[in-house]
Amino acid sequence: MTKIKICGITAAKDIEYVNEFMPDYAGFVMFFPKSKRNISAQTAKSLLKNLSPAVTSVAVTVSPSSEQIELAKECGFNLIQIHGEISDEVLQNSPLPVLRAFNVDDMDNFEKYQRCKSIVGYVFDAHKPGSGKTFDWSVLNNINCGDKTFILAGGLNPENVFNAVKNVRPDGVDVSSGVESDSGSGKDRGKIERFISAVRLADGCE
DSSP, rough: OOOOEEEOOSSHHHHHHHHHHOOOOEEBSOOOOOSOOOOOOHHHHHHHHHSTTSSSSEEEEOOOOOOHHHHHHHHHEEEEEEEEEOOOHHHHSSSSSSEEEEEEGGGTTTTGGGTTTTEEEEEESSSSTTTTOOOOGGGGGOOOOOOOOEEEEEEOOTTTTHHHHHHHSSSSSOOOOOOOTTTTSSSSHHHHHHHHHHHHHHTTTT
C-alpha cells in the first residue's frame, strides 16, 4: 500500500487525529521560524510523547546544522527530512536516517545523493515547499530511487491524491496544507479521513 505522511503537526488535537487514522508518518516542522507550522523542541517533545509508536515521526527541516539534527534526535524523532542546502559532511554523519527533499527546480542534484547511505528516502516537492501547489508530475517519470522510498509531495489534497497515486505510483504521499482546517490552524479530521480513503481507493484500483 502507498505510505501516507501527514505533515505540519502542531497541536495535541492533530496528534489525536493521527493516532485515530494511523498514517505511516507524522511530520513536524523544526528550526524554520518562517513557517507558520514551526514548533519548538519543547513542543515537539511534548507532542511526540502522545504519538502512537506505530507512526514514524519526522522532523522536517531546512538546511539544518549538525547541532540541530542532534537536537531532533534528542527530541525523539525517528527520521529527519532535509530541504535546502546541506553539506556532505553533515549529511553523511547524520545521527538520524534522512529523507532528502527536492524541489522541482533542483532535480539536477538528485543523482549526487543516490549513494549516500544516510538517506533512506526522497521527498519530491513543488517549486515552493509548503505553498499548497502541485507541479508537473511527469518530471518524475524517469526517476530511479533504487531501494530508497519515493515520496510525492506538493499541493496534494483529498481531491487530487487519487490521481497522484494512480499516475505517479510513488511509494508514499505527503500532505500538509491539503488537510488543514479552513481557518488555516491545525488539521481537519474530515480532510484527513478523506485523504487517506482516496489513497486506499487508488491502491485498490491496481
